[in-house]
Amino acid sequence: MNVFLREIVAYRKSTLIWMASLAGMVALFMIGMYPAFSSDVEASKQMIGGLPEAVRAAFAISLSNFFTIFGFYAYFLSFATVAGAIQAMNIGAGSIAKEFAGKTADFLISKPVTRPKILTAKLAAALVSVVAVSLAFALAGYVAAQIATSSTGETVTTSTFVLLSLTMLLIQLFFMALGALFAVLIPKIKTAVAVSLPTVFTFFIIGMLGEILGNDKVRYMTPFKFFDSMYIINNTAFESRYLVLEAVLVVVFVAATYVLFQRKDIRAAA
Amino acid sequence: MNAIETSKLTKYYGKSRGIVDLDMAVGEGEIYGFIGPNGAGKSTTIRTLLGLIHLTSGSATVFGKDIVTSGPEIRQEVGYLPSEVFYYDDMRAIDLLRYSASFYDRDVKQTEARARELAERFDLDLKRKIDDLSYGNKKKVGIIQGLAHKPKLIMLDEPTGGLDPLIQQEFFHLLREENAEGATVLFSSHILSEVQKLCDRVAIIKDGSIIRVDEIKTLLETATKRFKLDLVSAPDPSMFTLSGVTDLAISNHSVDFLFHGRLNDMTKLLAGLDLVDLQVIEPDLEEIFLHYYQKEE
Structure with missing residues (x-):
């Protein structure tokens, strides 16, 4: 419990900043922009329809649902998840890597506590941070959607909204687990950002390329494409095969992290 | 029961040698010195005992408990101070402590009171952030976090770096007090005078193996003596080719050497010299240490 509390305290500021930033952005986007687009759908469609199809595909703009509240939210979500993924990977990798980079692993591991307990406490604290960010984003998004639709008369179905918002948390879990694995796998990570930014953007670009090329198999290669917003909006459900894939990958990453962390030699600081 | 016992303890880092077939027995209540140059395997031994690194083969126990299966239980009774200390920069010293x-499964308030008492003794301001502390003060934090919970075994890996002589002296006093109250101390160092000052027994480690264990007293009483001669005239160096003479230095009319052998042979040699002055000195631990190192080579 002491390690868990220490981690929570250590990450409280950055967690609050991420919560405020993502909540603020979603509120601004939904309240500030949705009414403008939805007030004159035809003109907006013409404007966006003028963009090349490849550009629309790359940026996941679908003319059929872009001007509905869920379509608009899903569109913003496709970019917000990148930010969420970076936050999750930062904390997943950082909470472990900082002990090696700051050479404090000597202090921590020479204490009477097992390595699995240390790792569990760190991952639990990272999970709390990730869930808090996801929750802040979803709650702000929900309130903003209610405000944005107050003039259009659209109904914001809670179940669909919750499922769409859950994609943020699921993507974050993937990157948090991957970050933790990288922290024990890659020696001498100086800062978590040095790992999280290239990793997250690589997966994001793979997803964009898949959209441009129209290759559906790419969906298995990047968590950004595991949860199709159109499918969620139309079925109020996730596609089970991708949900299983996500679960398997997260379990494998976390299990491998435990094994490698247990085996790791903490060499003398020099 | 020994505080520490190792049997053929071996650690390889890939193909690099850490320690090889290391056998060591540290009795409860001892202050046990562990000397050897950098890279000899001192830190590897301590870090293996603490579970920071994993042994390759062999076995070790601390207070009869296996280091592989009982790590956390063992560490409940251990206080550890490494040569280089690193703590969380965002914490104040008191938060870290x-x-x-x-x-530890001790009364937290009692441990904190002990930490405050030690901080006062070492003149450490506990309200300061770790990041703002000098290296010497960080080392004091290290000493306090290692001893505040009253461990039964204190493992010190070249602990005095960064401590000024007065603090070093105070630290040694503290270790003697802890030892008088029953704590066992494993003190690793390459500074032999420190080991000489503090320890009861000493193990000399070379290339990952212990080459000699003896009481400090015995080592210092070894038959090896340092001879310092002042002569009337410059001597002929070929006179000092007697077996057992090492570390020979001749300067003008002075001769200085270590001798390990039959004193009768030496007195015969000295009888042939025109002496102004003769000193036969007990060598210090450093000289003995070098002697064993050279002998092993």
């Missing part, structure tokens, strides 16, 4: 105390 409270965090450290929270790992």
